[in-house]
Amino acid sequence: MHVRDEGFFITVNGKRVRVALGTSVVAAMMMAHEPSRFSVTGEARGPLCGMGICMECRATVNGVAHRRTCQMVCLPGMEVVTG
Amino acid sequence: MSVHFDVVLVGAGPGGMAAAVVAAEGGLRVCLLDDNLSPGGQIWRGFRAETAARHPHGTEFLEWAIRLQRTNCAIWQGWQAVSCPESGILRLERGRETRTVRFDRLILATGARERFLPFPGWTLPGVMGAGGLQALVKGGLEAKRKRVVLAGSGPLLLAVAAGLKSAGAQVVGIYEQASARRLAGFALSLVDQPGKLAEGTFYRLKTLDSQYRTGAWVVGADGRGRVETVTLTDGRRQWSVKCDWLGCGFHLVPNLELPRLLGCRVEDGFAVVDSMQQSSVAGIACIGELTGIGGLEKAIVEGQIAGWAAAGKEGEAAALLPQLKKLQQFARGLERAFELRPELRTLANAETVVCRCEDVTHAELEVCMGWREAKLHTRCGMGACQGRICGSATEFMYGWENASSRPPVFPAAVSTLGADATFEG
Numbered sequence: 001m002h003v004r005d006e007g008f009f010i011t012v013n014g015k016r017v018r019v020a021l022g023t024s025v026v027a028a029m030m031m032a033h034e035p036s037r038f039s040v041t042g043e044a045r046g047p048l049c050g051m052g053i054c055m056e057c058r059a060t061v062n063g064v065a066h067r068r069t070c071q072m073v074c075l076p077g078m079e080v081v082t083g
Numbered sequence: 084m085s086v087h088f089d090v091v092l093v094g095a096g097p098g099g100m101a102a103a104v105v106a107a108e109g110g111l112r113v114c115l116l117d118d119n120l121s122p123g124g125q126i127w128r129g130f131r132a133e134t135a136a137r138h139p140h141g142t143e144f145l146e147w148a149i150r151l152q153r154t155n156c157a158i159w160q161g162w163q164a165v166s167c168p169e170s171g172i173l174r175l176e177r178g179r180e181t182r183t184v185r186f187d188r189l190i191l192a193t194g195a196r197e198r199f200l201p202f203p204g205w206t207l208p209g210v211m212g213a214g215g216l217q218a219l220v221k222g223g224l225e226a227k228r229k230r231v232v233l234a235g236s237g238p239l240l241l242a243v244a245a246g247l248k249s250a251g252a253q254v255v256g257i258y259e260q261a262s263a264r265r266l267a268g269f270a271l272s273l274v275d276q277p278g279k280l281a282e283g284t285f286y287r288l289k290t291l292d293s294q295y296r297t298g299a300w301v302v303g304a305d306g307r308g309r310v311e312t313v314t315l316t317d318g319r320r321q322w323s324v325k326c327d328w329l330g331c332g333f334h335l336v337p338n339l340e341l342p343r344l345l346g347c348r349v350e351d352g353f354a355v356v357d358s359m360q361q362s363s364v365a366g367i368a369c370i371g372e373l374t375g376i377g378g379l380e381k382a383i384v385e386g387q388i389a390g391w392a393a394a395g396k397e398g399e400a401a402a403l404l405p406q407l408k409k410l411q412q413f414a415r416g417l418e419r420a421f422e423l424r425p426e427l428r429t430l431a432n433a434e435t436v437v438c439r440c441e442d443v444t445h446a447e448l449e450v451c452m453g454w455r456e457a458k459l460h461t462r463c464g465m466g467a468c469q470g471r472i473c474g475s476a477t478e479f480m481y482g483w484e485n486a487s488s489r490p491p492v493f494p495a496a497v498s499t500l501g502a503d504a505t506f507e508g
Contacts, residue, residue, distance in 0.1 A: 019223065020223055022222075022223060023222065023223030024219070024222030024223055024224075026219065026222065026224075027219055027222045027223040027224035028223075030219070030224055031224065031225060035208055039206070039436075039439065039442050040441060040442045041442040043206055043436075043442070044208055044308060044309075045206060045208060045439070046208030046209060046211070046309075047211060047215065047219060048199065048210075048211055048212060048215055048439070048472070049196060049197065049199075049211075049212050049214075049215045049218075049472070050211060050212060050214065050215030050216065050217070050218030050219045050222070051119075051125060051196065051214070051215065051218050052118055052119070052163075053196045053338075053468065053471050053472070054439070054468050054471065054472050055440065055466075055467035055468045055494075056439065058467065064178065064179065066467070066494065067178070070218070070219070070222065071118060071119060071120065071161070072120075073120060073222075
């Protein structure tokens, strides 16, 4: 598969998502219809600022917790866990 | 890893790029560091050489990006400045990596963020900043056939509408809280600023088929698990619009956390600088949105002034001052035209969350006397964003001053903060 033409797969909470080269991790989470986190009172949340300020998009990426996913691009095989 | 440079720039938006170019062309060893994935800041986010010409600011981007590439400036992308362990040193973090950078002069170009105001439903997924939505779409979020409402305030709304349309979204309404009368006065003041006027017209033309309404604002968002309906008002009646996304931001506020941490004086919400962009702290300059929300051209001119000043060429810097004066007038005009109406102070109801990190509601906050008491009693502003979102909201809603900034200015690993600094070079 040519990564540049057809994109590649990552997983978001175990769901396989096909993304284009250069897609941000948070965009992949939104396209997988997964909330980025649940607030301290249990509300589902998605990204707000899109530019690394609000921390609403933080998730666990390849085992590293609290990554700001709007400031990262998807790489083939990346594993994202939200909530 | 620890490195020394003559000049360190924080923020690789237009102002930071211009400052870095001028300082590096002047023979200085320069490091441009930025927490985004590539240079350009927000306005030039996602621009690439091949496609830049299609954008309204593409030619400026190309000019500065090419000049930057020709210098030997070190460009560190993805790095977040988190603390200043001692004078002349910044501690940086990227994922699990740490770096320490030492500087003789520092130029801060940390830009601005959107101001968010709480209203019932603003925490639903699908409610985002207007600029935030634009940034997400530039980051690959599929926008085709999405119904989008844009609301809030500022020229950014029209720019975002144009961008979303190009990406295939259906912009079903743009609601600007400022009145038509205020905006008309502002438009007249642009007559001697042909560049700005042309830019405004460009965005207006691209968005003619949408409903651009002035004197209208959002009062609520509803939906099951995500936004489905937005309710708006013009102060007399209310109506609802169905949508997939709501992009809502109330103009911009400067990212003052780092200047404040370093001790730079801030007055009336902006960093105080002299005519050479120097802050109250020796060796530290502030440029761009930090000194007043004025957009691209002001940032580039201020960046060049700071760059020339760093290179010891104050004559060259002074030659730009007449141009800067006009751009500062434009910034003041923007502030007046898009001043927030008092009705927006009372959008939140008792249960509306104001601090999203800690889920602190309006009912809990409205009984507090100020920011400090709110932090102590409710944990407002104590979460992961460190008050970046609720700080500017509570300032407007309750008149609270939030002037504190403590290290680390961004959540960081303990290993980053305790990193050993041995300098090379």
